[in-house]
Amino acid sequence: MRTAFINANVITIDPKHPKAEAFLVDGDKFALVGSREEILAAAGDAQVVDLAGKTIVPGFNDSHLHLLNFAYSRTKINLYGTTSIAEIQEKSRAWLAERKPAPGTWVSAAGWNQYSFQEGRLLNRSDLDAISTDYPMIFTRVCEHTVAVNSKALELIGIDDSTPDPESGEIERDADGHATGILKETARYLAYAKVPDKSVADIKEMLLDAIDYVSKLGITSVQTDDFETFSSKNWHNVIQAYQELEKEGKLKVRVYEQCLLPQIDRFKEFLAAGYKTGVGTDMFKIGPLKLLTDGSIGPRTAYLAQPYSDDPGNRGISVFTQDELDELVGTAQANGMQVVCHGIGDAAMTMILNAYEKAQKEHPREDARNGIIHVQITTKEIMDRMLKDHIVAYGEPVCVGADMHCVEDRVGKERMKESYAYRTMNEMGLRVPLSSDCPVDSVNPIDSAYIAVNRKDLNGWPEGGWYPEERLTIDQVLKGFTLDSAYAQFQEDVKGSIEAGKYADFVVLSGDPTAIDPNDLRSIHAEGTYLGGQKVN
Numbered sequence: 350m351r352t353a354f355i356n357a358n359v360i361t362i363d364p365k366h367p368k369a370e371a372f373l374v375d376g377d378k379f380a381l382v383g384s385r386e387e388i389l390a391a392a393g394d395a396q397v398v399d400l401a402g403k404t405i406v407p408g409f410n411d412s413h414l415h416l417l418n419f420a421y422s423r424t425k426i427n428l429y430g431t432t433s434i435a436e437i438q439e440k441s442r443a444w445l446a447e448r449k450p451a452p453g454t455w456v457s458a459a460g461w462n463q464y465s466f467q468e469g470r471l472l473n474r475s476d477l478d479a480i481s482t483d484y485p486m487i488f489t490r491v492c493e494h495t496v497a498v499n500s501k502a503l504e505l506i507g508i509d510d511s512t513p514d515p516e517s518g519e520i521e522r523d524a525d526g527h528a529t530g531i532l533k534e535t536a537r538y539l540a541y542a543k544v545p546d547k548s549v550a551d552i553k554e555m556l557l558d559a560i561d562y563v564s565k566l567g568i569t570s571v572q573t574d575d576f577e578t579f580s581s582k583n584w585h586n587v588i589q590a591y592q593e594l595e596k597e598g599k600l601k602v603r604v605y606e607q608c609l610l611p612q613i614d615r616f617k618e619f620l621a622a623g624y625k626t627g628v629g630t631d632m633f634k635i636g637p638l639k640l641l642t643d644g645s646i647g648p649r650t651a652y653l654a655q656p657y658s659d660d661p662g663n664r665g666i667s668v669f670t671q672d673e674l675d676e677l678v679g680t681a682q683a684n685g686m687q688v689v690c691h692g693i694g695d696a697a698m699t700m701i702l703n704a705y706e707k708a709q710k711e712h713p714r715e716d717a718r719n720g721i722i723h724v725q726i727t728t729k730e731i732m733d734r735m736l737k738d739h740i741v742a743y744g745e746p747v748c749v750g751a752d753m754h755c756v757e758d759r760v761g762k763e764r765m766k767e768s769y770a771y772r773t774m775n776e777m778g779l780r781v782p783l784s785s786d787c788p789v790d791s792v793n794p795i796d797s798a799y800i801a802v803n804r805k806d807l808n809g810w811p812e813g814g815w816y817p818e819e820r821l822t823i824d825q826v827l828k829g830f831t832l833d834s835a836y837a838q839f840q841e842d843v844k845g846s847i848e849a850g851k852y853a854d855f856v857v858l859s860g861d862p863t864a865i866d867p868n869d870l871r872s873i874h875a876e877g878t879y880l881g882g883q884k885v886n
């Protein structure tokens with residue numbers, strides 16, 4: 350099947366031929382890209398589609414998100430942005446009336462934040478009992494470290510006045526010693542452990558919904574961290590779900606799994622099952638080992654070399670010792686696995702770079718493409734070292750949008766000078782694939798583009814842009830969401846630009862992002878998404 354797409358404003362992301370008017374698709378690949386005349390001359394009996402002057406870019410490739418987590422969150426009551434307990438109760442009653450879950454189903458909600466409540470206090474069991482005493486209910490706070498449960502849930506979990514607090518957790522109690530329904534830190538696992546694990550069929554159903562959602566935004570590839578979405582951490586089910594969707598022809602995005610396996614035993618079990626980077630197809634492929642080495646800036650858990658400016662005794666947390674990290678990274682490198690590490694603080698990134706350097710010495714690989722996700726509190730030394738060691742720098746513009754409200758308090762002006770330096774990294778020659786980290790923030794690449802190009806949050810703050818010298822150009826953003834993301838998965842030769850021989854993954858946009866006032870970028874949306882030459886949305 351051959352189709353000629355003509356009369357378009359094609360932004361190819363191919364540095365040799367950045368612009369074109371038309372292209373020919375043969376099967377699932379681009380066969381020829383060029384002028385209208387060239388394409389029509391080569392088209393023969395191909396079907397002709399007139400794109401009426403629309404702008405075309407390669408399909409977006411989100412280089413780090415949590416697709417299954419996003420999918421799961423869409424099955425919960427959405428409490429993000431609620432401003433009172435009364436509103437939560439009303440919303441939850443309406444949700445139950447509409448969905449009518451089977452008796453005994455655990456009802457989950459996510460996103461509440463007492464600082465946004467008129468009542469100004471945490472949710473408690475009585476608030477939730479007023480919604481239902483029949484269903485067990487677990488309502489997760491926006492930070493995901495605290496949950497509120499109702500009386501039915503406390504009963505099923507088996508918490509009473511005499512239950513001791515678990516290590517590093519708290520079962521909050523009132524003045525009389527009764528559990529309030531608030532479970533903090535590890536205590537929340539007492540509740541999660543009671544929620545039945547999701548089956549492969551459940552996972553497929555959730556994924557289909559989320560995939561349709563992201564596909565409508567022009568996303569054709571995702572690099573996704575899914576293995577710890579459910580407390581069972583059952584990675585077999587996740588892989589099986591994707592593979593069955595692929596077999597059934599229902600996978601509308603290409604998936605590169607960032608394999609979160611931070612325990613060495615689980616990781617070795619995974620390797621022993623025959624998995625490593627690159628195993629799979631161009632629709633579902635095993636990606637890198639994914640590790641989290643520190644926390645984040647908001648709660649002061651990112652791991653810093655010097656204490657927080659607004660908390661002088663605190664340097665944040667390191668998830669691993671250097672030895673533990675070295676063992677995981679070394680095992681990966683020795684077994685054909687790429688590695689990507691979440692690293693936000695400078696001390697965390699130094700540990701990551703040490704581990705990569707050691708692994709490279711002990712198990713040299715020609716082209717390892719190990720990476721750091723977030724890359725926030727950087728120094729010149731860290732960035733130079735990343736360049737020298739060919740480390741991929743995964744940028745998250747939406748995290749910039751969130752952090753800009755607190756990071757200067759956290760680290761002070763001096764450290765800010767070389768931090769969140771996505772423009773600097775681009776210009777040094779580092780590869781900077783872009784991503785959303787969804788569901789933490791918006792999954793829409795156009796929202797990320799707006800933040801990256803303007804250095805403003807989605808409310809347009811601050812007026813002149815935050816550290817505006819680090820604004821990306823729109824060309825850098827488009828490349829970051831296409832060709833650089835393809836590079837991060839060793840696939841820059843098969844996708845990421847509109848070039849003959851590559852997969853015909855592309856998006857029809859309602860406007861030209863390179864020609865619009867950057868402040869108006871969010872007026873642009875995806876009007877059609879093509880995967881392997883097929884219109885999927």
Ligand SMILES: [Zn+2]
Nearest residue numbers: 414415574786
């Ligand atoms: Zn993440």
